[in-house]
Amino acid sequence: MSKIKVIPCSGIGKVFGLLARESVLMVTQEKCPNETETLCLAHVVTGDDEVVAKIKGARCITMDGCSKYCAKKSVEAAGGEVEHSYKVPDYIKPHRGEDHGTGTYLTEDGWKFVDELAGIMAKTVNEMQEEVK
Numbered sequence: 621m622s623k624i625k626v627i628p629c630s631g632i633g634k635v636f637g638l639l640a641r642e643s644v645l646m647v648t649q650e651k652c653p654n655e656t657e658t659l660c661l662a663h664v665v666t667g668d669d670e671v672v673a674k675i676k677g678a679r680c681i682t683m684d685g686c687s688k689y690c691a692k693k694s695v696e697a698a699g700g701e702v703e704h705s706y707k708v709p710d711y712i713k714p715h716r717g718e719d720h721g722t723g724t725y726l727t728e729d730g731w732k733f734v735d736e737l738a739g740i741m742a743k744t745v746n747e748m749q750e751e752v753k
């Protein structure tokens with residue numbers, strides 16, 4: 621079975637974009653490396669043959685930095701099946717008042733938030749795995 625694709629937006633210059641990218645890396649490299657992989661959103665958008673072949677019809681999770689949903693929309697446009705779409709601001713409420721860093725670096729609180737977001741996606745990955753058993 622092919623791996624679940626987990627794809628973040630490429631929000632540059634905003635801490636929400638960095639939180640999205642780092643949380644996806646944490647899922648695909650640390651929490652669920654055998655079940656998931658990520659793909660470069662720029663390759664998805666530009667229609668890189670290899671990436672499009674991988675994403676067409678694939679089960680996908682996206683993590684966006686804002687309600688413009690660039691990752692979700694781009695993955696869907698490339699033929700990916702976005703089964704779960706997340707966005708960082710939906711999880712910010714309990715973290716109000718914390719300093720998470722900037723678009724280029726994360727503070728300790730920022731990394732804790734990344735771990736929480738990655739945990740949410742990892743739980744989803746496990747549920748998706750269960751669905752096909």
Ligand code: SF4
Nearest residue numbers: 629631685686689690
């Ligand atoms: S979803 Fe928002 S933060 Fe992410 S790339 Fe698009 S505009 Fe930027």
